[in-house]
Amino acid sequence: MAVAFENIKTGIDILRQFLVPKMFTVKLLEFAESEGILSVMRETGNSPVRTFGGGSDNLWTREEFYSAVHRRLGYETGNAVRKRMLAILLDFLEECGHISQKKPGIYTYNADAKTTSPLSSEDMEVMREIFGDQSMFFDKCIEYAGDFLKGKNYLFGFNKGMEDVWNRFLGNYEFSFARDVLLKLMTVDTIPDCNILDLCYGTGHGLERICRDFPDADITAIDFTDDMRPFAMSRLGKVASKVKWIDAGRWNGFGSNLPFEVMVFDMIFFSCGDPYIPEHLREGVYRDIFRVLKPGGILGVIAWGYPDRSKRHIQNEWVRRGIYIHDFAESVCNGWHGFRDIDSTIKMTRKIGFVGANAVFNNFYMLDSAVWMFKRPEV
Numbered sequence: 001m002a003v004a005f006e007n008i009k010t011g012i013d014i015l016r017q018f019l020v021p022k023m024f025t026v027k028l029l030e031f032a033e034s035e036g037i038l039s040v041m042r043e044t045g046n047s048p049v050r051t052f053g054g055g056s057d058n059l060w061t062r063e064e065f066y067s068a069v070h071r072r073l074g075y076e077t078g079n080a081v082r083k084r085m086l087a088i089l090l091d092f093l094e095e096c097g098h099i100s101q102k103k104p105g106i107y108t109y110n111a112d113a114k115t116t117s118p119l120s121s122e123d124m125e126v127m128r129e130i131f132g133d134q135s136m137f138f139d140k141c142i143e144y145a146g147d148f149l150k151g152k153n154y155l156f157g158f159n160k161g162m163e164d165v166w167n168r169f170l171g172n173y174e175f176s177f178a179r180d181v182l183l184k185l186m187t188v189d190t191i192p193d194c195n196i197l198d199l200c201y202g203t204g205h206g207l208e209r210i211c212r213d214f215p216d217a218d219i220t221a222i223d224f225t226d227d228m229r230p231f232a233m234s235r236l237g238k239v240a241s242k243v244k245w246i247d248a249g250r251w252n253g254f255g256s257n258l259p260f261e262v263m264v265f266d267m268i269f270f271s272c273g274d275p276y277i278p279e280h281l282r283e284g285v286y287r288d289i290f291r292v293l294k295p296g297g298i299l300g301v302i303a304w305g306y307p308d309r310s311k312r313h314i315q316n317e318w319v320r321r322g323i324y325i326h327d328f329a330e331s332v333c334n335g336w337h338g339f340r341d342i343d344s345t346i347k348m349t350r351k352i353g354f355v356g357a358n359a360v361f362n363n364f365y366m367l368d369s370a371v372w373m374f375k376r377p378e379v
């Protein structure tokens with residue numbers, strides 16, 4: 001326990017330097033400037049035919065902003081994913097003080113916003129050493145974001161040939177730390193020889209840890225594609241043969257029922273998959289997870305919540321910025337639907353019947369809203 005505690009403390013100390021959000025705040029602002037998004041904001045609303053605001057105030061609504069970037073930058077704002085990216089960018093710029101709302105829904109550009117300083121050379125060194133893979137992924141996504149907004153196809157998907165990209169990104173320090181913490185929490189009051197499901201195993205980062213932390217458990221792995229399976233198996237080495245791999249032919253992904261009987265798993269580990277569930281299918285997906293959990297079984301989820309305006313759930317400005325940056329960047333990946341409203345998640349999971357339906361941490365630096373445990377009550 002003492003070692004686990006030391007590891008967690010070290011992890012928090014590293015994450016709470018907020019190097020990734022600090023570096024990418026600068027990069028996302030540079031993106032908004034170089035794409036011409038900030039000049040659209042500076043100029044939108046300066047037309048003399050404004051119907052509100054009047055005077056020399058530069059006031060505009062979200063819809064006016066979307067139509068201005070469509071007209072001037074060629075962004076496909078009729079597409080829901082691209083429009084959502086722009087909405088995230090607005091929230092991010094507001095968080096950074098570059099725009100503000102004069103009245104709800106009516107924005108203005110702030111020319112005198114505080115600038116964010118680039119990282120020092122020592123911080124850059126830590127960044128490269130510890131957060132290099134996360135940073136490379138965000139860099140590629142943000143570099144591509146302009147083309148994507150103009151209608152180009154997705155940059156990355158979960159198909160063959162993408163294993164290395166996902167493996168490097170998904171193995172990043174922040175996610176690895178979150179998986180470790182969640183698995184430690186799930187171990188408490190769980191029998192060691194239990195049935196565990198890794199839902200959407202990807203390149204196998206979660207599975208590797210599940211095999212390590214639950215050596216006596218029966219472990220099942222499922223994903224909607226088999227394309228990453230050889231990679232995940234080679235990561236596990238000899239232990240791969242202990243895992244029961246479900247062929248993708250037996251599951252069509254979110255929206256179709258998991259190919260299991262009712263009440264078979266003691267634990268379901270669902271890491272970084274929630275943002276890939278289409279909104280209209282989300283409740284059904286969680287109902288199905290509930291169905292296959294045994295009474296008393298635990299669902300562990302890693303999924304950041306979208307920063308709430310009231311700052312009741314997520315207060316720290318760097319955590320908030322980090323979540324906006326991540327959500328914006330990963331939007332260029334096929335199937336991404338984004339981080340979800342925290343209150344809606346709590347309401348939905350309670351409605352289904354889960355108890356303890358809350359993010360485990362509040363005000364816990366990088367993990368605010370990210371690590372969730374839900375329990376199917378004993379009958």
Ligand SMILES: C[S@@+](CC[C@H](N)C(=O)[O-])C[C@H]1O[C@@H](n2cnc3c(N)ncnc32)[C@H](O)[C@@H]1O
Pocket residue numbers: 158170199200201202203204205206223224225252253254270271272273276335
């Ligand atoms: C970001 S990866 C997370 C992988 C792994 N759980 C981890 O923590 O490293 C997202 C996962 O969701 C899966 N996925 C994406 N779209 C899906 C869909 N429509 N239905 C089911 N799974 C999907 C991918 O195959 C991938 O395994």
